[in-house]
Amino acid sequence: MSKTIHVSKAPQFPLPFSHAVKAGDFVYVSGQVGVDPETLELAGETIEEQTARCIRNVELILQEAGLTLDHVIKANVHLSDGNLIPAFNEVYAQMFQAPYPTRTTVVSGIGKYLIEMDVIAYAPSKRS
Known part of the structure; x- marks a missing residue:
């Protein structure tokens, strides 16, 4: 059984997707971009x-x-x-703690955004 997760404090876009879906022990978070959740303005350049x-x-x-x-x-x-990628890696390494999650990084045409990230989380335990 799966359950959708909607977060009022997260950015709200008029697009057809859920913020996340919990399926069993996994939580799948939809792609997020670097915008302020209240204004939807870019967080910086x-x-x-x-x-x-x-x-x-x-x-x-x-x-x-x-x-x-x-x-x-x-x-x-x-x-x-x-x-x-190098500047991204610096911030990523500060915000995620070792041992780091597995990761795929690709260069994409994502409009005005410099980054979009989706994640998969495992609910029963933290990385070790």
Whole structure:
């Protein structure tokens, strides 16, 4: 059985998707971008600013499910430019704790956003 998760404090887009779905012991969080949840304005023009906000948006959704970033086992990251990867990695390494989740990072055409990230979290335990 699955359950959709909607988070009033997370960014609200007029698009057909749920913030997350809990299926068994897993929580699948939809792609989040680096926007302020209240204004939907970009959190800044740099990859560092947008990455920090993007991860905080993921965190807001996980909190609604009773989880933290430490429950994330897989992250899928889309960046608008491959040259952003080093700066992205710095912020990512500060916000996620080792041992890090598995990750895929690709360069995608994602419009005005520098980053979009979706994650899969495992509810019963944190990474170790």
